[in-house]
Amino acid sequence: ATPTALMVGTGRSAKMGILIKNGEVLEAANHVKTVVFDKTGTITEGHPQVTDIVGDEATVLRVAANLEVSSEHPLAAAILDKAKAEKVDVTAAENFQAIEGKGVQATVDGQQAFIGNDKLIADYKLDATLSDRMAQLQSEAKTVVLVGIADQIIGLIAIQDAPKASSAGAMAALKARGLRTVMLTGDNQRVAEAIAAEVGIDTVIADVLPGDKADHVKQLQAEGPVAFVGDGINDAPALTTADVGIAMGSGTDIAIESGGIVLVKNDLMDVVRALELSKKTFNRIK
Ligand code: ADP
Numbered sequence: 001a002t003p004t005a006l007m008v009g010t011g012r013s014a015k016m017g018i019l020i021k022n023g024e025v026l027e028a029a030n031h032v033k034t035v036v037f038d039k040t041g042t043i044t045e046g047h048p049q050v051t052d053i054v055g056d057e058a059t060v061l062r063v064a065a066n067l068e069v070s071s072e073h074p075l076a077a078a079i080l081d082k083a084k085a086e087k088v089d090v091t092a093a094e095n096f097q098a099i100e101g102k103g104v105q106a107t108v109d110g111q112q113a114f115i116g117n118d119k120l121i122a123d124y125k126l127d128a129t130l131s132d133r134m135a136q137l138q139s140e141a142k143t144v145v146l147v148g149i150a151d152q153i154i155g156l157i158a159i160q161d162a163p164k165a166s167s168a169g170a171m172a173a174l175k176a177r178g179l180r181t182v183m184l185t186g187d188n189q190r191v192a193e194a195i196a197a198e199v200g201i202d203t204v205i206a207d208v209l210p211g212d213k214a215d216h217v218k219q220l221q222a223e224g225p226v227a228f229v230g231d232g233i234n235d236a237p238a239l240t241t242a243d244v245g246i247a248m249g250s251g252t253d254i255a256i257e258s259g260g261i262v263l264v265k266n267d268l269m270d271v272v273r274a275l276e277l278s279k280k281t282f283n284r285i286k
């Protein structure tokens with residue numbers, strides 16, 4: 001590949017909002033066999049909304065909101081939005097502690113409280129009614145978090161994050177080019193599968209702890225070069241491990257720094273366009 005041709009390729013793409021760091025990245029994109037996607041903020045809009053509260057709504061929402069004040073997680077924003085809309089009294093809980101990939105713990109009303117998934121509260125037993133309701137909400141593609149205080153689960157909050165308009169089309173286009181698509185997420189298997197079915201993703205790897213995303217990328221690399229598409233702090237290691245790291249422009253600074261390609265418009269069709277551009281550039285110049 002001649003440097004001039006590379007500059008033509010990357011210059012044109014930059015105008016479309018596809019920033020490619022260098023020629024090696026563009027060349028690596030030509031060999032990709034598998035495209036792996038983070039879920040929240042990558043396949044989905046990343047603006048989750050509370051849809052259902054199970055339990056005594058006012059109490060569940062107040063405890064949840066107090067816990068989430070100090071959290072930077074997108075789920076926290078959804079809960080705080082809902083609390084604001086319902087005019088809930090929100091005070092930051094003391095002794096706040098975020099537990100990566102699981103949830104949050106803190107002191108509310110002088111008692112130990114928590115919000116998060118079933119990995120956070122593996123020690124607590126869910127009664128059958130709650131666990132059935134949880135499964136039902138998850139199969140509707142809703143992320144469900146459990147809210148507890150003083151060793152007692154007091155309710156559930158279901159949160160929905162719609163897929164981006166571009167997601168289904170991008171998956172179809174990648175498949176038409178013979179590429180395998182994979183979703184890699186910290187969210188629950190049932191939720192992940194419901195969203196994968198909506199947008200047409202081949203393989204779902206769910207319940208992945210943030211520190212394990214890069215390992216999954218390595219395993220997928222056994223079958224050929226991998227592109228990883230993500231936006232979060234926890235996606236940075238996977239972005240650098242992948243043969244091609246593709247970061248959302250809306251993503252965290254660390255994700256953007258870790259990506260070899262940045263999609264300014266957050267449009268997943270731009271993943272397809274980037275791969276196409278690579279193919280055109282490297283099949284033209286020999
Ligand atoms: P993703 O891969 O979808 O970005 P994360 O690894 O950030 O997911 O989080 C995985 C799961 O951990 C969430 O789906 C949620 O169940 C739980 N979780 C993490 N942080 C929080 C929080 N602040 N509040 C409630 N639940 C949380």
Ligand code: MG
Pocket residue numbers: 038039040041042230231232
């Ligand atoms: Mg994300």
